[in-house]
Amino acid sequence: GAGVSQTPSNKVTEKGKYVELRCDPISGHTALYWYRQSLGQGPEFLIYFQGTGAADDSGLPNDRFFAVRPEGSVSTLKIQRTERGDSAVYLCASRLGDRSYSEQFFGPGTRLTVL
Amino acid sequence: SQELEQSPQSLIVQEGKNLTINCTSSKTLYGLYWYKQKYGEGLIFLMMLQKGGEEKSHEKITAKLDEKKQQSSLHITASQPSHAGIYLCGALDQTGANNLFFGTGTRLTVIP
Numbered sequence: 001g002a003g004v005s006q007t008p009s010n011k012v013t014e015k016g017k018y019v020e021l022r023c024d025p026i027s028g029h030t031a032l033y034w035y036r037q038s039l040g041q042g043p044e045f046l047i048y049f050q051g052t053g054a055a056d057d058s059g060l061p062n063d064r065f066f067a068v069r070p071e072g073s074v075s076t077l078k079i080q081r082t083e084r085g086d087s088a089v090y091l092c093a094s095r096l097g098d099r100s101y102s103e104q105f106f107g108p109g110t111r112l113t114v115l
Numbered sequence: 116s117q118e119l120e121q122s123p124q125s126l127i128v129q130e131g132k133n134l135t136i137n138c139t140s141s142k143t144l145y146g147l148y149w150y151k152q153k154y155g156e157g158l159i160f161l162m163m164l165q166k167g168g169e170e171k172s173h174e175k176i177t178a179k180l181d182e183k184k185q186q187s188s189l190h191i192t193a194s195q196p197s198h199a200g201i202y203l204c205g206a207l208d209q210t211g212a213n214n215l216f217f218g219t220g221t222r223l224t225v226i227p
Contacts, residue, residue: 003157004157009155031213033213033214040219040220041219041220042119042203042205042217042218042219042220043158043203043205043215043217044217045214045215045216048213048214050213055213056213056214059214091157091158093157093158101146101163101165101207103148103160103163104148104160104215105160106150106157106158106159106160107157108155108156108157109155109156109157
């Protein structure tokens with residue numbers, strides 16, 4: 001079956017621009033996560049959705065970052081006024097159900113480069 | 116928040132050798148996950164440990180969680196080039212937490 005997919009795989013933008021990153025979770029997975037991974041680091045949590053609502057957005061670094069999941073499936077991470085420090089790999093993961101111990105399945109990530 | 120320390124940061128071994136990667140926390144781990152990552156790819160789930168003293172194996176990889184649930188080890192027997200990659204431990208820091216906190220990873224190179 002299809003895994004978690006993310007588009008685009010690579011995104012290069014200029015400082016100050018707006019970007020959108022898309023995540024298609026595994027069909028039927030109600031939980032969706034966004035993480036950010038900087039070079040040489042482990043992934044850092046950004047936001048968690050259970051269904052359509054953001055159950056936990058405590059990891060978003062500031063108000064330039066926003067994410068939506070309007071129909072409880074596809075999610076879009078939106079970054080306004082991008083800064084060079086936003087350059088990283090943005091990973092999406094999905095999980096079946098609301099049991100926190102169950103496995104999170106990760107997508108291949110979107111590599112964002114802000115020039 | 117949870118902090119996970121992984122050691123070593125990088126490891127180079129000859130094919131066929133055994134190796135161990137460690138993941139240590141200052142707090143009790145309520146769920147410990149091991150993932151493997153290759154460049155340009157997402158994280159591949161290996162194993163999850165939940166109970167103190169638990170041990171799980173899959174093919175040539177064995178993961179253990181100590182009795183105090185503050186340290187986990189990942190052991191690879193008779194390493195192969197296909198084992199190369201970055202190994203990440205992730206943990207839930209409290210019961211009911213939904214997101215994972217990750218260590219910085221261990222980069223494994225296996226020389227044929």
